[in-house]
Amino acid sequence: MEYKDFDRMVNEVEGTSRRSFSPSLTFPALMRKVYVWMTLAMAITGITAYGVANSPAILEMIFGNRLVFWGLIIAELALVFGISGMLNRLSLTTATLMFVAYSVINGAVLSSIFLVYTMESIGNVFFITAGTFGAMALIGYTTKKDLTSMGRILFMALIGLIIATVVNIFVGSTGMQTIISYLGVLIFVGLTAYDSQKIKMMLMDMDAYDEGAQKLALIGALTLYLDFINLFLYLLRIFGGKRE
8 A cells, every 4th residue: 555755745836725724733634633533444345345245136246246456456545546646736625625536446455355354353453453543553653753764664664565465376385375464464553653653743834724634644643543454454354364
């Protein structure tokens, strides 16, 4: 998934800010936006995934037709690139609708986990993920240590992880898949802390609760959403109990 350069996005939208709230009121409101949007996106994804998993016709349409499946994957990538790459040109409403659309499509694609893993193990891993994510987000938010250098290292590690995953698609090594899963957990645990700090720092610079600031909060929500989903999937590959 995508790693976001928040400094670039701040530069894109900061010129649109206008003063309407004092900084002391603006920052908490924006942070609440981040977590509300993230939570709603998670709920949309979960409901969609469960609904699709219980519809044989939709499952057949998605996973029985490669054209449809890869079309959804491409749509996901296009939406993420579109939101992050055209942030300054999008209205808040459009960006929000794109985020919702991404959450729905991602839920449809992730519906396959209900066919592979037991409901009990999915539930258990979800709570493990929530606890781990919450702890690392809190650390990233409260620590006074600058995590920028760690973020750069994690970004390079993420590129390596993506390359290794693509290679293993053709190799099909179970051992490599296990290593990739553990590395994925470590990388996204670190990215959760780093992204939390980065979001905090960028929103603290906003002195107005205007559309530009809210779009940055939306990007922050998307980033944490991606961190959570990826962490969940890698943990599921390690601890998930498969159906017989």
